[in-house]
Amino acid sequence: MAVLQVSDLYARYSAKGPDILKGISFDVEGDDFFAIIGPSGAGKSTLIRCINRLVTPTSGRIVFDGQEMTALSGKDLRRARRDIGMIFQEFNLINRMSVMDNVLSGRLGYTGNLRTLFRAFPRDDIDHALRLLDRVGLSDHVDKRADELSGGQRQRVGIARALMQNPKLMLLDEPTSALDPKISREIMGLVKTMAQELNVPCLCNIHDVKLAMEFCNKIIGLQDGVTMFSGPTEQMNEATLDEIYAMEVL
Amino acid sequence: MTASSDTASFGLSTETVLVTRRRKRLVSAIVTTVLLALVVWSVDVTVVKDTDWERIGSVGNVLEATNRFIGIDVDLFPTLLGPAIETLLIACLGTFLGVIICIPAAWFGAMNITPFKPITYPLARLMMTLSRSVHEIVWALFFVAVMGLGAMPGVFAIAVRSVGFIAKMSAEAIEDIDHGPVEAIRAVGGGPFQVFFYAVLPQVLPQIIGVVIFEWEINIRRSAILGLVGAGGLGLVFFRQMNTFNYHGVTTVILAILIIILLGEAISHAIRRRMI
Numbered sequence: 111m112a113v114l115q116v117s118d119l120y121a122r123y124s125a126k127g128p129d130i131l132k133g134i135s136f137d138v139e140g141d142d143f144f145a146i147i148g149p150s151g152a153g154k155s156t157l158i159r160c161i162n163r164l165v166t167p168t169s170g171r172i173v174f175d176g177q178e179m180t181a182l183s184g185k186d187l188r189r190a191r192r193d194i195g196m197i198f199q200e201f202n203l204i205n206r207m208s209v210m211d212n213v214l215s216g217r218l219g220y221t222g223n224l225r226t227l228f229r230a231f232p233r234d235d236i237d238h239a240l241r242l243l244d245r246v247g248l249s250d251h252v253d254k255r256a257d258e259l260s261g262g263q264r265q266r267v268g269i270a271r272a273l274m275q276n277p278k279l280m281l282l283d284e285p286t287s288a289l290d291p292k293i294s295r296e297i298m299g300l301v302k303t304m305a306q307e308l309n310v311p312c313l314c315n316i317h318d319v320k321l322a323m324e325f326c327n328k329i330i331g332l333q334d335g336v337t338m339f340s341g342p343t344e345q346m347n348e349a350t351l352d353e354i355y356a357m358e359v360l
Numbered sequence: 361m362t363a364s365s366d367t368a369s370f371g372l373s374t375e376t377v378l379v380t381r382r383r384k385r386l387v388s389a390i391v392t393t394v395l396l397a398l399v400v401w402s403v404d405v406t407v408v409k410d411t412d413w414e415r416i417g418s419v420g421n422v423l424e425a426t427n428r429f430i431g432i433d434v435d436l437f438p439t440l441l442g443p444a445i446e447t448l449l450i451a452c453l454g455t456f457l458g459v460i461i462c463i464p465a466a467w468f469g470a471m472n473i474t475p476f477k478p479i480t481y482p483l484a485r486l487m488m489t490l491s492r493s494v495h496e497i498v499w500a501l502f503f504v505a506v507m508g509l510g511a512m513p514g515v516f517a518i519a520v521r522s523v524g525f526i527a528k529m530s531a532e533a534i535e536d537i538d539h540g541p542v543e544a545i546r547a548v549g550g551g552p553f554q555v556f557f558y559a560v561l562p563q564v565l566p567q568i569i570g571v572v573i574f575e576w577e578i579n580i581r582r583s584a585i586l587g588l589v590g591a592g593g594l595g596l597v598f599f600r601q602m603n604t605f606n607y608h609g610v611t612t613v614i615l616a617i618l619i620i621i622l623l624g625e626a627i628s629h630a631i632r633r634r635m636i
Contacts, residue, residue: 164547207562219549226558
């Protein structure tokens with residue numbers, strides 16, 4: 111069964127504003143590395159933010175892990191978000207905190223307010239964080255402040271933070287846009303390896319079509335909030351790409 | 361665009377430029393004249409007509425009156441220590457109490473986190489404006505009238521007067537945060553407290569601490585004069601020396617105030633530099 115089923119999703123930012131998403135449907139299976147491609151303004155970020163309800167869709171269904179995400183609010187929504195890891199374009203780390211504290215913040219969904227206040231995370235969490243930091247290659251930077259790291263290193267912290275949640279799904283919002291091509295490929299490779307190792311499906315917004323073709327097994331192509339293509343990567347061809355990115359050429 | 365003649369490439373002709381320059385000169389001449397007339401008029405009304413020239417007498421008399429203040433009353437030293445410490449304490453406690461009042465004021469007054477915009481936001485803005493638009497002496501008069509003489513009305517006056525600046529700066533800092541970390545903490549399933557404590561507070565804390573220390577330094581200045589209206593500290597001693605025409609005593613108190621203010625400035629500077 112699919113981990114995530116999105117059907118007929120519509121979203122807009124204000125009551126009278128234009129629809130950003132116009133009837134998007136797709137399923138993410140347990141071992142998918144799913145790419146969302148399309149030009150700027152196509153609605154990729156809105157789509158990915160609807161999944162964990164950072165943006166509330168206007169209509170449509172999002173079934174994640176057997177629950178209807180659009181119906182959740184308050185505590186139930188926070189509980190559901192704990193199972194969805196997210197990696198951001200601008201990393202979104204807490205700059206003034208250490209790498210360790212940033213990775214541990216992935217556990218905040220499981221942490222009470224009093225523990226939060228004293229940053230008193232259980233031993234298991236510390237242990238888990240150290241292992242993850244080792245896996246993403248940041249063992250030497252545990253106590254550094256997040257803003258002392260390079261872009262690629264910061265995104266590795268972001269990956270460790272997301273994996274800290276033991277997620278059942280990973281959302282990646284343009285994870286490589288702020289990085290140079292070489293580091294981009296490294297980061298994508300790292301996410302893919304970790305995702306396969308931990309059996310986590312990924313849903314990834316990505317600008318760079320070449321990276322999408324290289325790392326992802328399924329692709330959905332958006333243009334102006336409408337699905338232009340949806341299918342396995344092998345079926346994607348030059349003609350379809352030209353069509354998806356037609357607006358950019360103009 | 362045609363580039364046939366060599367003058368056509370300039371958009372403006374010499375004549376147009378000259379005319380606009382002449383007009384600008386005329387306008388600035390008129391503005392200057394009006395401003396000068398205003399200055400002359402205000403000096404006439406406030407200084408020439410409003411001063412008791414008989415009482416001032418000659419230049420010699422003024423110098424003589426000034427001369428009375430030169431000198432220090434050593435006998436006053438032991439009695440200054442208590443009020444000096446009291447002045448410092450009023451500033452510290454007042455700033456502390458002010459910070460506590462600022463927590464709801466900054467929370468309500470930051471557009472992006474205010475709990476119920478139509479009511480809480482204007483309420484916070486009202487608190488800030490009220491705090492700043494009333495002078496500390498007036499606040500002290502009010503609290504002395506309510507609580508009686510002593511240091512406590514001074515503490516309250518300082519606290520209430522501090523809210524405007526600290527809360528306004530804090531609210532603005534909160535409004536200017538990078539929204540990314542907020543999104544990240546919400547995405548891991550964090551609640552409102554966790555979002556505030558992880559994503560908001562670390563971003564604004566250094567700025568707020570800087571503002572509070574700056575305000576504390578200003579509050580030392582403020583608490584030094586609050587005694588004038590009976591709210592404790594060095595101001596009270598100053599007032600007494602003035603009333604008993606002990607001019608050397610007045611100078612002594614002024615020096616004491618100066619020393620305390622310099623001390624406060626040095627401490628504030630040192631802390632802020634270490635932080636940044």
